[in-house]
Amino acid sequence: MADEKKPKQTRGWLRVVITIVCCILALVGGGMVFQALASLKEKPQQSEVEEKVYKVDVFKTEQIPLGEVISGFGTSRAYREVVLSAEVGGRVVEKHPSLKPGANVVASQVEVDSQGRTRSTTPSLPLVRIDPETYKQRVVQASGRIAEIDAELKVLAEQEANNERLIKKAAADVEVYQSEYQRIEDLGKRGVISKTELTTARLELERYKQSVLNLDNETRLFPVRQLQLERKRATAVSDLETAQLDLARTEIRPPFSGALSEVMVEVGQNLRPGDPLVKLLDLDVIEVPVPLALGDYEKVAALLKAGDNPTVTLARNTTSPGQWTGIIERVSPQADESTRTVEVYIRVENADQPIPLLPGTFVNARIQGPVIPSAIAIPRDCITDGTVYVADDGRAVKRRIVRGQTLQSLVLIDEGLEAGDQVILTNLDILDDRAKVDVQQIRTLADELELMEVPLVVPKVAEQERVPQDGASQ
Template identity: 40%
Template sequence: QDDVELKQLSQVNENNMRLLKTDQANLKTAKIEFENAQNLKAQGVGTDTAVRRAELEMRRYEDAVIRLENEIALFDVKKQQILSRRDTHLSDLEIAAINLNRTEVYPPFSGVISEVLIEQGQFAQQGAPLVRLTDPARVEVPISLQLSDYLEVGSRSEKGEPVRVALAENETADPRWFSDPLDTVRQAPEADERTRTVKIYTEVNNLEQDVPLLPGTFVQARILGAVMKDVIVVPRDAVVEGTVFVAVPSTDTTSIENSSPSAQQTVVQRRTVELGRTLQSLVVIESGLQPGDRVVMTNLDVIYDGAQLKIDPDTGVRHLSDELARLRTPQVRIVDQD
């Protein structure tokens, strides 16, 4: 803009110089005509009207010459003003460029813009979000854990044990995505007082997945727990006030009435047990039972120590695998049945 004004000022000054020469020549002619009119009037052949007309014409050119001379004299002053203003504008432009560079926002990661929260030209308040950036290559998944599970995961991570999360579309579906080890993600510093859970955040690297996990997808997380070796577990319903009923072979050779030849004759033996960790509908027995013991699971309200039992080997025996099959979403699995 300043360069345009400077060019216009130079053009106006050139025009004024040409007009000044023309008006100076016209003024010289007007002065001669004014003198001639005065001489004719002095000789008695001229009129006052002719003299006044010649004088007005001369004065008009005198004013024009004076105005143009003043305009030309101010040219250098106006030019210097424009040059000074241009220098100021250039300085302001440099400062604005520096400030603009300071206002450029660089995201902490590469991604795509999934949502624009402000329009171009809109005034942005300090701290206001501008856009929402999504990294489709890595998706962070929040997982809510009970405090006991949270502490176990933290303990295993501190020991350097690999802890990975399998993610599925729902509780019954097979896992489709697998996360990075939990020791590489952040953990919430406090628990949620409403749900009484603690969140951990794991990441899924979509570059390593057969099917990418889309951000915002609801998933069901599964964390493989520690392996408990050589433990005995029974249904929690089989434990009554810290005791269980165990079916042991009967030493009485008297046949039970109406028993079939294939039926096993046993008696009930009450045993006090020490309970350990609870695993859904199961409980770990720390002591009181031995491998191979058969625990009574039905009619616990009527049986007693020493009562005789009749067990059908085809329908009256259940194993751990049968109990796990009854669970809708089992959180326990048998690693080795040998």
């Protein structure tokens, strides 16, 4: 039995071995067939890896003089503005027929003669007339006092002349009686006349001498009396001038031609000195105070010191075109402690404007500042960590720059760029140094300025054309 089982076991292992060998042979044969088939297939051609080209826009630099424009804000006001008040008291008996807000009034026309004296050639109509009767009476009274004093001075002069004649006569009488007294005295010595008669003659001589002395003393008082009368007359003349001035002040006339902005008086109203009557504005010249930062003020002050009054364009706001023009006339002598600004004053001649600038208008002032010579300006968005990419012979070349003054969206370059360089504007986030680029669009400074609603700088050559329409720095 044991011998019969042994051949069966041997045949089982044999079948397993054969099966494994057949599988191995099948795998090997399949692999050889795959390799044979693969060797029959043509190998694909390998293509070279192409370098990526970036399409970019560039800014072409220019080295030209640039005129800086300084911006500020202010509220216009009349160059001359006055509130006319009553200078004398009284009842209003008449007022100008056009005495209403908005009415224009004309001042007297004044001429200056060859000797420098002024005179009114075309008197203006009074705006308000106060009852003048009281002041007329004061003029009459003062004139009467002057006439009385003049009469007294005339009488005094006659008295002085008469007194001089009396002195001469009295002196002659003294000389005559002196001779008579000598004769009487000789008679007394010879005993011809009594002592009583001699004494009477001596007293008569003394009376003549006293008369001369009294007349002389009275003559010495004439200059004092004349001085007193002259002082009284001077006081009376002053009173007359004051009365005449007060009489003239009963008619309130405009000191200059202009427009009425307020009227505060009516006929029949009783006025006291100092009561306001009307507010008068001179609209021919308008002034605009504009506060500037200290840095901007220094630029304007330097131009004024050099004798250049900077021109100014005024607009309704920062984005609107310029509507009025003027010049900076003067600057404040001190800075404002709270705002740390200094006011400059712009003068606007309304006669030169297409539309008058009215007082109280809030405006944006665009002041032509100093000229920056040989400036290179580029958009500030193309600068990354102090470097820019420049398109050079189809490559993006990274270049370090030195930044200067920032003017709105532009930056002045002190070092690192030259005129004609093409500074890359787009795809800056994916560019590398020496990357290949393809320039699509070339922009210039003029294109950048056109994009700004309020340009900060203007090319010097185009300054006169652009400033009235463009704008200023913030």
